[in-house]
Amino acid sequence: MKDWTFCPRCGNRTRLAGDGKETHVECPACGFTKYDNPLPTTVALVVDGEEILLLRRAHQPRKGSWDTVGGFLSGTETAEENLVREGLEEIGCELRNLKFAGSYSSAYGDTGLVTLGLAFTCELPPDAEIVLSEENSEYAWFPLADRPPLAFADGEAAATELTSRTSSA
Numbered sequence: 001m002k003d004w005t006f007c008p009r010c011g012n013r014t015r016l017a018g019d020g021k022e023t024h025v026e027c028p029a030c031g032f033t034k035y036d037n038p039l040p041t042t043v044a045l046v047v048d049g050e051e052i053l054l055l056r057r058a059h060q061p062r063k064g065s066w067d068t069v070g071g072f073l074s075g076t077e078t079a080e081e082n083l084v085r086e087g088l089e090e091i092g093c094e095l096r097n098l099k100f101a102g103s104y105s106s107a108y109g110d111t112g113l114v115t116l117g118l119a120f121t122c123e124l125p126p127d128a129e130i131v132l133s134e135e136n137s138e139y140a141w142f143p144l145a146d147r148p149p150l151a152f153a154d155g156e157a158a159a160t161e162l163t164s165r166t167s168s169a
């Protein structure tokens with residue numbers, strides 16, 4: 001919220017407000033209000049048995065870290081629609097069998113953006129051929145119980161919970 005120093009509507013200086021918790025900024029001049037809502041994102045836990053598909057990020061933030069398929073929601077898109085779109089864009093495959101696995105708070109690197117990752121387990125079609133976009137430099141399947149740390153807190157938490165559910169089943 002600290003970046004919202006000036007009102008985007010009228011240009012006056014804003015002030016932090018809320019009941020002692022500074023939950024939003026408001027503009028005293030025109031009444032513009034900006035709440036501290038997280039940005040919804042998706043986390044695809046693409047699994048095959050007890051293995052998970054991970055991608056290595058080719059760009060900042062967290063360039064070089066392993067990450068899940070997924071991204072920021074756009075317009076009127078649902079999380080399920082977003083995951084199908086992101087799957088086609090990032091790995092050239094249509095994700096299927098989407099099952100909601102939980103929501104997880106995170107931050108988008110050091111950008112100051114707070115996100116809410118909507119995680120789904122999903123699978124690739126049997127004949128899937130993975131074709132990476134320029135967003136990622138490589139992909140690999142890892143055992144759920146022995147994978148590298150993930151780029152963002154939401155993916156990490158979602159994968160950790162999935163692992164504990166899978167191993168206790």
Ligand SMILES: [Zn+2]
Nearest residue numbers: 007010027030
């Ligand atoms: Zn204003």
